[in-house]
Amino acid sequence: xxxxxxxxxxxxxxxxxxxxxxxxxxxxxxxxxxxxxxxxxxxxxxxxxxxxxxxxxxxxxxxxxxxxxxxxxxxxxxxxxxxxxxxxxxxxxxxxxxxxxxxxxxxxxxxxxxxxxxxxxxxxxxxxxxxxxxxxxxxxxxxxxxxxxxxxxxxxxxxxxxxxxxxxxxxxxxxxxxxxxxxxxxxxxxxxxxxxxxxxxxxxxxxxxxxxxxxxxxxxxxxxxxxxxxxxxxxxxxxxxxxxxxxxxxxxxxxxxxxxxxxxxxxxxxxxxxxxxxxxxxxxxxxxxxxxxxxxxxxxxxxxxxxxxxxxxxxxxxxxxxxxxxxxxxxxxxxxxxxxxxxxxxxxxxxxxxxxxxxxxxxxxxxxxxxxxxxxxxxxxxxxxxxxxxxxxxxxxxxxxxxxxxxxxxxxxxxxxxxxxxxxxxxxxxxxxxxxxxxxxxxxxxxxxxxxxxxxxxxxxxxxxxxxxxxxxxxxxxxxxxxxxxxxxxxxxxxxxxxxxxxxxxxxxxxxxxxxxxxxxxxxxxxxxxxxxxxxxxxxxxxxxxxxxxxxxxxxxxxxxxxxxxxxxxxxxxxxxxxxxxxxxxxxxxxxxxxxxxxxxxxxxxxxxxxxxxxxxxxxxxxxxxxxxxxxxxxxxxxxxxxxxxxxxxxxxxxxxxxxxxxxxxxxxxxxxxxxxxxxxxxxxxxxxxxxxxxxxxxxx
Numbered sequence: 001x002x003x004x005x006x007x008x009x010x011x012x013x014x015x016x017x018x019x020x021x022x023x024x025x026x027x028x029x030x031x032x033x034x035x036x037x038x039x040x041x042x043x044x045x046x047x048x049x050x051x052x053x054x055x056x057x058x059x060x061x062x063x064x065x066x067x068x069x070x071x072x073x074x075x076x077x078x079x080x081x082x083x084x085x086x087x088x089x090x091x092x093x094x095x096x097x098x099x100x101x102x103x104x105x106x107x108x109x110x111x112x113x114x115x116x117x118x119x120x121x122x123x124x125x126x127x128x129x130x131x132x133x134x135x136x137x138x139x140x141x142x143x144x145x146x147x148x149x150x151x152x153x154x155x156x157x158x159x160x161x162x163x164x165x166x167x168x169x170x171x172x173x174x175x176x177x178x179x180x181x182x183x184x185x186x187x188x189x190x191x192x193x194x195x196x197x198x199x200x201x202x203x204x205x206x207x208x209x210x211x212x213x214x215x216x217x218x219x220x221x222x223x224x225x226x227x228x229x230x231x232x233x234x235x236x237x238x239x240x241x242x243x244x245x246x247x248x249x250x251x252x253x254x255x256x257x258x259x260x261x262x263x264x265x266x267x268x269x270x271x272x273x274x275x276x277x278x279x280x281x282x283x284x285x286x287x288x289x290x291x292x293x294x295x296x297x298x299x300x301x302x303x304x305x306x307x308x309x310x311x312x313x314x315x316x317x318x319x320x321x322x323x324x325x326x327x328x329x330x331x332x333x334x335x336x337x338x339x340x341x342x343x344x345x346x347x348x349x350x351x352x353x354x355x356x357x358x359x360x361x362x363x364x365x366x367x368x369x370x371x372x373x374x375x376x377x378x379x380x381x382x383x384x385x386x387x388x389x390x391x392x393x394x395x396x397x398x399x400x401x402x403x404x405x406x407x408x409x410x411x412x413x414x415x416x417x418x419x420x421x422x423x424x425x426x427x428x429x430x431x432x433x434x435x436x437x438x439x440x441x442x443x444x445x446x447x448x449x450x451x452x453x454x455x456x457x458x459x460x461x462x463x464x465x466x467x468x469x470x471x472x473x474x475x476x477x478x479x480x481x482x483x484x485x486x487x488x489x490x491x492x493x494x495x496x497x498x499x500x501x502x503x504x505x506x507x508x509x510x511x512x513x514x515x516x517x518x519x520x521x522x523x524x525x526x527x528x529x530x531x532x533x534x535x536x537x538x539x540x541x542x543x544x545x546x547x548x549x550x551x552x553x554x555x556x557x558x559x560x561x562x563x564x565x566x567x568x569x570x571x572x573x574x575x576x577x578x579x580x581x582x583x584x585x586x587x588x589x590x591x592x593x594x595x596x597x598x599x600x601x602x603x604x605x606x607x608x609x610x611x612x613x614x615x616x617x618x619x620x621x622x623x624x625x626x627x628x629x630x631x632x633x634x635x636x637x638x639x640x641x642x643x644x645x646x647x648x649x650x651x652x653x654x655x656x657x658x659x660x661x662x663x664x665x666x667x668x669x670x671x672x673x674x675x676x677x678x679x680x681x682x683x684x685x686x687x688x689x690x691x692x693x694x695x696x697x698x699x700x701x
Contacts, residue, residue, distance in 0.1 A: 058682075062680070067689045069433075070204075070433060070434055070676065071689060071691055073433065074197070074674065074693075076138070077126075077128055077195050077206075078693045078695075079132075079134075079135035079136040080128040080129055080130055080136060081109060081126050081127070081132075081695070082106040082107035082129050082314055083104075083106065083126060083506050084105070084106075084132070084134065085101075085104040085695075085696065086105075086109050086506055086668045087100045087105065087506070087666050087668045088505065089316065089329075089506065089507045089525065090509065090524070090525075090528065090578035090580070091509050091520060091523040091524070092577065092578050093509050093578050093580070095317035097623040098580065098623075099578070099580025099581055099623065099664050100580070100666060102315075105316060105506065106129075106315060106316060107127025107129075107314045108126060108127055108328060108329040108342070108506050109126040109127075109504075109505075109669070109695075110126060110342075110503075111123070111124055111125075111442055111444065111505075111672070112125075112352060112354060112502065113442060113454055113455060113502040113503070114354065114367070115499065116454060116456070118367075119438075119439035119441045120199050120367060120439060121199075121354070121367035122198070122199070122440050122441055122442045123196065123197070123352075123369050123370070124197045124198070124442055124672075124674070125342075125343070125370075126195065126196075127192065127194050127211070128192065128193050128194075128195055129191055129193075129314070130142060130191045134697070141179075141190055142190055142191070142192070142210055143187060143188070144187070144188050144208065144209075145186060145187065145283065145427075146175040146176045146178070146186060146187055146282070146283055146284065146285070147176065147186060147265060147282035147283060148164065148165075148168035148264065149168070149171070149174050149176070149227075149244075149256075149262055149263065149265075150162065150168060150264060150265055151167050151171065151227055151229075151230075151231055151256065151263070152256045152258065152262075152263045153254045153256065154231060154254075155232070155253070155254065156232065156254075158232065160231050164265045164266075164272040164273050165184050165272075167231060168184055168265060169182065169184075170228075170229040171226075171227055172228070173225065173226045174225035174226070174243065175283060175285050178212065178213070178214060178215050180215060188210060188212075188283070188285060190210040190211055190213045190285075190311075191213050191311070192211035192213055192314065193208050193211055193286075194208070194342070194343045195207070195208045196343065196344065196369075196370055197433070198440070199367075199369065199437055199439075199440035200367060200372075200417050201416060201417015201418070202437055202438070203417065203432055204435075204437045204676065204678075205370070205431045205432060205433060206431060207343075207372070207373070207431050208284070209285070209286040209309075209343045210284050210285045211285075211310065211311055211313070211314070211328070212285050212286075212308045212309060212311070213310070213311045222310070223285075223307075223308040223309065223310030223311075223312075224242045224244070224307060225242065225244060226240035226242055226243060227240055227242075227256060228240045241255075241256065243256045244256075244262055244385060245257065245290075245304055245305050246260050246302075246304045247295050247302075247304055248295070260277050260305065260386040261276055262275070262276060262277065263275060264276050277382050277386045278377065278379055278382060279306050279382065279383070279384065279385040280373070280381060280427075281376075281379070281425070281426055281427065285309070286308065286309035286341075286343055287308050287309065287385075288306070288307055288309065288339070288341040288384055289303055289306065289307075289383070289384040290303070290304040290305055290384075291303060291304060292304045305385055305386075306384045306385045307325070307384075309325075309328060309341055310325060313325055313326065314327075316329050316508055316509065320338045321337075321338070322337035326338050326339060326340070327510075328341055328342055329342075329506065330342075330350075330510060330511060331345060331352075331505070331511055332511060332512055332515070333350055333512055333513040333515045333522070334348060334349040334350075335514060335516065336350075338510060338512075344370045344371075344400065345400065346398065346401045348398070348401060348403075349401075350513065351402065353368070353371075353400045353401070353402065354368060354369060354370075355367055355368055356368055356408045356409065356419075357402070358402040358406065360499060362407070364407065364409060364411075368408060371399065371419070371422070372418070372425075372428075373431045374418060374422070374425040374427060374428035374429070375419050375421075375423075376422070376425065377425035377427040378390075378421070378422035378423070378424065378426075379425075380421060381399060381422055383397075383398055383399055383400070384398075388404075388405075390421040390422070408421070409421075434678055435678070436678050436681065437676060437677070437678040438677045438686070439676065439677040440674075440675075440676055441675045443672065443673045444469055444671075444672055445669070445670045446459075446469050447468055447667055447670065448461060448465065448467045448529075449467040452671075452673045453467060454469075454502060455501065455502050455503065455526070456469065456500075456501025456502040456503075457471065458470065458471060468527070468530075468667065469504070469527055469529070473527060474500070474501045474527060475524040475525060475527065475528065476526050477500065477501060479522065479524065481513060481521065481522045501526075503526045506525070507524075507525035510523075511523050511525075528666060529669070530666055530667060531582065531663075531664075531666075531667060532559060532561075532582050532665060534547075534579045535547060535561075546560065547560065547561050548562060548583075548618055548619070550592060550593050550618070551592070551593050552590065552591045553588075553589075553590050554588060555588045556585055556587065557584070558585040558658075559582050559583065559584055559585070560583050560585070561583070562577045562618070563577075563618050578666075579665055579666075580666045581621070581622075581623060581625075581664060581665050582663055582665045583619075583629075583661070583663070584661050585658045585660060586628070586659050586660065586661050587631070587658060588658060589631055589633075589655060589657045589658040590656070590658075591619075591631075591657060591658060592616035592631075592632075593616050593617075594617045595607045595608060595610075595615055595617055596617050602615070603615040619657075619660060621662065623662065624662060625662060625663065626661060626663065628659060628661050628662075629659065629661075629662070630659050631657025631658050631659055632656065632657050669695055670695060670696050671692060671693060671694045671695055671696075672692075672695065674690070674691045675689070675690045675691075676688065676689050
């Protein structure tokens, strides 16, 4: 039966309705697009955050790597320091009886903190040796640049035309061969070096200067580069001659320089050699200016080229003379015959060249620290082989001298932290350790205060006692020898006074700031920390009975120092003590009379005041830590009675002399703290790293 019209119409209506509902409405589409966009934004945000996080983490890791590099380098240097026990030297110390052995005190350790309100003018400088394995077992030597030196003339004075590499090979007593390589590789090495850290122009520098330890010795063990083979004669030279000298070493021996310039291997030149006097462009070996009496007979000292520092100069136990290589630790005055050879110090007066001007109040006064490799490799620097030839800032001669170079200027519309005279040297950036540095601060551990401080501080203990590195304990200040940067005559003048308290230096027994044997107060180091300060110190003693006295009752626990009368030594000679030991009474008694009136060590008529036929006097103080000196006891037969012959001191009482134990009085610098603040560009963050390093075998941290 056919469907009814109504049913047909209903089906058509439903079919049309279904056909109309087969797509999305505009509202549905808008909602869908919105959701998709929202999801895309969320995904983009997530990916962006993840990318930023990865970039930040990478930047932080890069910053951490910079921190690790800095801390690794600094710690390695400190672990290899030659001054194992940082006790400054006293001028009367005897190497055989020193309170702290000289063997543990080689080279030097120097801190200069300068302006107390400036975190950018600190200088740390010390000597290192890779063979010291106490804290670090790495024996890798230190490396630096070296140039092969070539023979200029034969022993008759005739010019020599030689193959440069063959000539260098036949003359191995020069730094180029110190690394053990037979081939000419422009590299020298040594087990010893001077190293210094300083901040300038936002850049932290580590300057390393080799102390030569020659592997090849021919005719002498000198650190000097020497000619050992005569090319013309094709035979060894019996007495090798120095390649850097300006004047003949002996009559008839030709020099190997021309106007002070040496002949070096230069493969870029047509002949394979070239003349040079640009010492720091060619070598990384520490050197100083050699002076000799004028061969022309004027009687004056004249410059004679560079002399290299050798490992023997680390020894502070030698008695120095004006004719031999001095010690690296020496910082002498202008009139002394023994000149300083420390890197960065003016050997004419012993002043450390750390600033642009000698006077802190001068216009343009700025911290230099040390000359950089860029500056010292400049073609005009020349020193110490020849005087500097640049005069743009009004100076010539020795750039380390405030007199020769009174102002090392860093001018221009945008100062770049480089001295104008020596901008653009060939070795720019080779000594750069860290960039974008905002602060480089050094502090020392003060035992008496129990905290890190700056030398020259004004802090006291809870009881009001001065710390070991309090400004009032600065021995230069106490003795009127307070130095300010660059000017040894400006003692304690106005604003300059605050600069002079802030140096720690291990010094040298033969230091003499004014070159006069009559004054000994200027031979003392800036600071020499002690457990008990002697009565001569205005801030001591503490719990001390002072200087030993004859015929005095001493009880257990009393502390004394040896007699230090400068006129009371044998035969009237000085009898000074460095107070490196104090003596603790461990058995009570009465000290003997001091009978040797004329100090000749012999009992003369009238000196035996107690009639015991013994020349009584001050104990023979031991100089070994915890060694005991036993005084005589009168009750020899131990019967408790004063028997005939037992009254040694003639006082009619049965008594005895005190027993003493020697205890080390000087205290080393136990630790330093180094803090560096720098801006890390990748992470756009300031970073700070602090390093605490012990300078003794007993680490208190």
